[in-house]
Amino acid sequence: MVDDEELRFQRGDLEAVMREYPHIQKWVTDFESKYGERPYYYGPLDRDARKRTPLNLIYVTKEPIFVHIYQPKSDQGDESGQTMWFGLEPQLTDEEENLRRILIEVLLQEAPTSPSFTTDDEFENILAGMVDRNTILDSEARGATRRQGRLWEALGLDDKRITVTREQRERLRYIIVRDLIRNGPLEPLLSDEMLEDIHSVGLKHIHMDHKVFGMVTSNIRFRERDLLARYLRAMSERIGRPVSDNKPIIDGALLDGSRINIIFSDDVSMMGPSFTIRKFAEETISITQLIQWGTMSSQVAAYVWICLEYGMSLLVSGETASGKTTTLNAILPFIDHNVKIYSAEDTPEVKVRHKIWQRLVTRDSKNEESRVEMFDLLKAALRSRPRYIIIGEIRGVEGATAFQAMQTGHPVIATFHASSIVKMIQRFTGDPINVPIRFFDNLNFAMFQEVVEAPGGGIARRITGIDEVIGYNKHSDGVLTRGMFEWDPVKDKHYFRGMFQSHLMENKIAAQMGFENKRLIYDELNRRSAAIQRMVDRGLTHYDDVFDLIGVYYNSGWEAFDSAVDTWVSVNDR
Numbered sequence: 001m002v003d004d005e006e007l008r009f010q011r012g013d014l015e016a017v018m019r020e021y022p023h024i025q026k027w028v029t030d031f032e033s034k035y036g037e038r039p040y041y042y043g044p045l046d047r048d049a050r051k052r053t054p055l056n057l058i059y060v061t062k063e064p065i066f067v068h069i070y071q072p073k074s075d076q077g078d079e080s081g082q083t084m085w086f087g088l089e090p091q092l093t094d095e096e097e098n099l100r101r102i103l104i105e106v107l108l109q110e111a112p113t114s115p116s117f118t119t120d121d122e123f124e125n126i127l128a129g130m131v132d133r134n135t136i137l138d139s140e141a142r143g144a145t146r147r148q149g150r151l152w153e154a155l156g157l158d159d160k161r162i163t164v165t166r167e168q169r170e171r172l173r174y175i176i177v178r179d180l181i182r183n184g185p186l187e188p189l190l191s192d193e194m195l196e197d198i199h200s201v202g203l204k205h206i207h208m209d210h211k212v213f214g215m216v217t218s219n220i221r222f223r224e225r226d227l228l229a230r231y232l233r234a235m236s237e238r239i240g241r242p243v244s245d246n247k248p249i250i251d252g253a254l255l256d257g258s259r260i261n262i263i264f265s266d267d268v269s270m271m272g273p274s275f276t277i278r279k280f281a282e283e284t285i286s287i288t289q290l291i292q293w294g295t296m297s298s299q300v301a302a303y304v305w306i307c308l309e310y311g312m313s314l315l316v317s318g319e320t321a322s323g324k325t326t327t328l329n330a331i332l333p334f335i336d337h338n339v340k341i342y343s344a345e346d347t348p349e350v351k352v353r354h355k356i357w358q359r360l361v362t363r364d365s366k367n368e369e370s371r372v373e374m375f376d377l378l379k380a381a382l383r384s385r386p387r388y389i390i391i392g393e394i395r396g397v398e399g400a401t402a403f404q405a406m407q408t409g410h411p412v413i414a415t416f417h418a419s420s421i422v423k424m425i426q427r428f429t430g431d432p433i434n435v436p437i438r439f440f441d442n443l444n445f446a447m448f449q450e451v452v453e454a455p456g457g458g459i460a461r462r463i464t465g466i467d468e469v470i471g472y473n474k475h476s477d478g479v480l481t482r483g484m485f486e487w488d489p490v491k492d493k494h495y496f497r498g499m500f501q502s503h504l505m506e507n508k509i510a511a512q513m514g515f516e517n518k519r520l521i522y523d524e525l526n527r528r529s530a531a532i533q534r535m536v537d538r539g540l541t542h543y544d545d546v547f548d549l550i551g552v553y554y555n556s557g558w559e560a561f562d563s564a565v566d567t568w569v570s571v572n573d574r
Contacts, residue, residue: 007043007044008020008063009041009043009060010043011041011042011043012040012041013041014028014038014039014040014041014058017041017058017066021063021064021066021090022167023064023088023089023090023091024058024066024088027068027086027088028058031068035072037054037056038056039056039057039058039068039070040052040056040057040058041057041058041059042057042058042059043059043060044059044060045059045067045194045212046212047211047212049069049212049213050212050213050456054071054073055069055070055071055083055213056069056070056071057069058088061188061191061192061193062191064089064090064170064174065087065088065089065187065188065191065192066088066089067085067086067087067088067188067192068084068085068086068088069083069084069085069086069213069216070083070084070086071083071084072084082217083210083213083214083215083216083217084216084217084218084219085208085210085213085216085217085218085219086218086219087188087189087192087218087219087220088188089174089178089187089188090170090171090174090175091171092171092172092175096168096171096172099162099164099168099172100172100175100176102162103131103134103135103162103172103176104176106130106134106160107127107130107131107134107176110130114126114130120181120255123181124177124181127173127176127177127180127181128173128177131169131172131173131176132169132173133161134160134161134162135161135162135163135164135169135172136161136162136163136164137163137164137165137166137169138163138164138165139166141163183254184231185220185222185231186198186220186277188220189206189208189218189220189277190254190256190258190277190279193279193281194210194211194212195208195209195210195211195279196208196209196210196211196278196279196321197209197276197277197278197279197321198275198276198277198279199274199276200221200222200274200275200276201269201271201272201274202225202228202269202271202272202273202274203221203222203223203224203225203228203272204221204271205217205218205219205220205221206218206220206221209321214459225266225272225273228272228273229264229273232262232264232273232275233264235254235260235262236250236252236262236264239252239253239254239255239260240252241364243262243264244264245264245265248263248264248265248268248269249261249262249263249264249268250262250264250364251346251347252347253347253348253349254277256279256280257280257348257349258277258278258279258280259277259278259280259347259349260275260276260277260278261275261276262274262275263275278321280325280326280349281326283542283543284329284330284351284543285326285329285330285543286330286333286541286542286543286545286546286547287301287330287331287333287334287532287546288532288535288536288540288541288545288546289330289541289543290326290327290330291532291533291536292536292541293460293461294455294460294462294492295323295327295449295460295461295462295463296327296462296463296494297485297493297494297529298529298530298532298533298536299485299494299496299525299526299529300463300466300485300494301331301529301532302525302526302528302529302532303466303484303485303496303498303505303525304331304334304447305331305334305528305532305550306505306509306521306524306525306528307444307445307504307505307509308331308334308335308388308413309334309335309336310508310509310512310513311387311388311411312411312444312445312504312508312509313406313411313412313413313442313443313444313445314412314413314414314443314444314445314446314447315394315413315414315415315416315424315443315446315447316328316331316413316414316415316416316446316447316449317415317416317417317418317419317424317446317447317448317449318417318418318419318448318449318450319417319419319450319451320417321451322449322450322451322461323449323451323461324393324415324416324449325349325350325392325393325415326461327447327449327463328350328390328413328414328415329349329350329351330543331413332350332351332352332353332354332390332413333353333543333546333547333550333551334550335354335387335388336387336554337354337355337547337550337551337554337555338355338554338555339354339356339386339387339388340354340356340357340358340384340385340386340387341354341356341357341358341386341387341388341390342357342358342360342381342384342386342388342389342390343357343358343359343360343389343390343391343392344360344361344362344374344377344378344381344389344390344391344392345359345360345361345362345391345392345393346361346362346374346392346393347361347392348361348392349392350390350392352390353547358384358386360377360380360381362374362376362377373398374391374395374396374398375397375398375401378391378398378401378402378405379401381405381410382404382405382408382410386410387411388410388411388412388413389402389405389410389411389412389413390412390413390414391412391413391414391415392414392415393414393415393416393417394414394415394416394433395417396432396433397432397433397434399416399428399433399435400433400434400435402414403428403435403439403440403442403443406442406443407439407442418448419448419450420448420465421446421448421465421467421469421481424446425437425440425479428440437472437477437478437479438472438474439472440469440472440479441469441470441471441472441479443469444468444469444504444508445466445467445468445469445484445504446466446467446469447463447465447466448463448464448465448466448467449461449462449463449464450462450464452464452489455492462487462492463485463487463494464486464487465483465485465486465487466483466484466485467481467482467483467484468481468482468484468498468502468503468504469481470482470503482498482501482502482503483497483498484496484497484498484501484502485497485498499522500519500522502521502522505518505521505522505525506518506519506521509521531561531562531565534565534566535549535565538565538566538568538570539570540565540568540570542570542571542572544571545568545570545571549561549564549565549568552564
């Protein structure tokens with residue numbers, strides 16, 4: 001959370017925001033005129049915002065982009081109407097739109113001689129400079145002698161700069177950069193870190209899952225099918241997975257790491273071309289942040305730490321949007337920082353900070369020989385001798401290869417769609433994965449995560465259970481499992497049911513840790529749990545803090561780590 005002194009605008013000071021940004025002033029003026037209400041300026045949004053009534057507030061995402069959240073009164077007069085999300089960004093007038101077209105033509109003419117660039121930031125600076133060179137402020141033009149007229153034009157020496165106001169230049173610069181580099185009309189949506197899923201169906205208004213306000217409806221929609229089709233085609237080409245009538249469904253990743261699914265063809269998506277974007281936080285969520293949010297307990301985290309340190313294979317399982325990938329990324333710092341990690345994904349979502357990280361992604365192609373599938377990546381993994389193989393998501397036959405990897409001594413961490421250990425076993429042993437049930441004990445444990453109703457309203461994510469896989473029972477032709485942790489929805493707490501009953505810790509890990517009395521491992525569990533809780537209590541929730549502290553443990557031992565927990569200065573405070 002940003003300290004008040006670092007904020008450009010203080011909470012409640014809507015007037016200051018309006019003075020700085022004319023588009024906010026116009027929006028508020030029009031809104032007041034229509035509804036007779038003035039929004040409250042909230043600043044950067046936090047989860048306490050849901051407590052405000054009536055719900056009518058503006059928050060900042062990335063200047064000059066702001067968001068207005070408004071819940072109109074229902075027919076009964078209460079605040080139970082549909083929550084509206086309005087993206088507020090600079091808008092061009094018709095006159096400025098004509099100027100934009102002229103500038104774009106000039107920029108295209110200059111492009112061949114422009115400096116080269118390697119990043120979007122460099123490209124953005126080049127574009128902004130080109131806009132500035134090809135415009136002149138009206139205040140400068142009034143007192144300047146400019147070479148204009150037919151003679152200068154005939155000689156090719158005339159001053160072609162467009163006269164604009166300072167505000168017009170800023171708006172033109174923003175829109176041109178937005179459309180050429182960023183995400184076009186979707187930029188307000190993708191700039192809002194509080195949005196999780198974005199749903200667009202045909203020409204309907206776009207709906208979103210909001211972290212604070214649940215499902216909200218936006219003021220953004222495509223007004224013409226041709227425009228929507230062109231936009232989706234351009235976006236798919238930009239991410240390297242072109243969509244067409246012959247290939248109407250694609251999955252890919254946007255530049256910010258967000259996952260996008262596009263359904264292009266009208267005969268497949270009957271309401272018109274559609275897309276869904278699964279947004280990811282710019283900063284990787286840490287294990288201590290998840291504990292602070294209640295997703296898991298410090299004891300759960302300590303258990304996972306011990307298991308991953310000693311090479312246990314894990315599946316993070318749950319339904320769609322339950323937070324599986326977030327949890328997977330959060331637990332990766334528990335793997336020894338001095339070993340090789342190999343990741344295989346269809347869409348790049350796994351974030352690893354280890355020094356030796358081999359990151360591979362599948363490749364789609366019309367040419368079968370050029371195609372690289374998940375099965376191919378996992379076969380390559382078995383030859384590269386990693387400490388851990390990370391699979392973004394197991395969906396099909398690659399699941400059998402993952403179990404082969406476990407069987408040959410390569411620990412695997414992956415996400416999977418199943419809500420319980422029973423359903424997980426059923427899916428793995430049935431079509432199309434077909435893992436023989438007697439091989440299932442190559443998996444060591446599974447975490448299950450769900451979306452639940454949060455205390456105080458809204459939604460939350462919780463680890464609802466952890467199960468160990470003990471082994472195959474030939475008499476029943478089934479798999480023996482044992483629950484280690486369970487979540488109590490009434491008290492919203494996680495309970496350890498595995499005290500003196502953990503097959504993994506007592507029979508597979510204790511000896512590796514050098515314990516003659518295998519039950520001493522539970523003391524180690526509690527010691528790590530207490531250290532993690534101290535990190536939470538001290539506010540060490542940034543991913544880099546957690547990773548670097550665990551790095552102290554792997555490089556310098558427990559005593560150094562334990563001491564560092566109490567003295568560590570967070571990256572937020574440096």
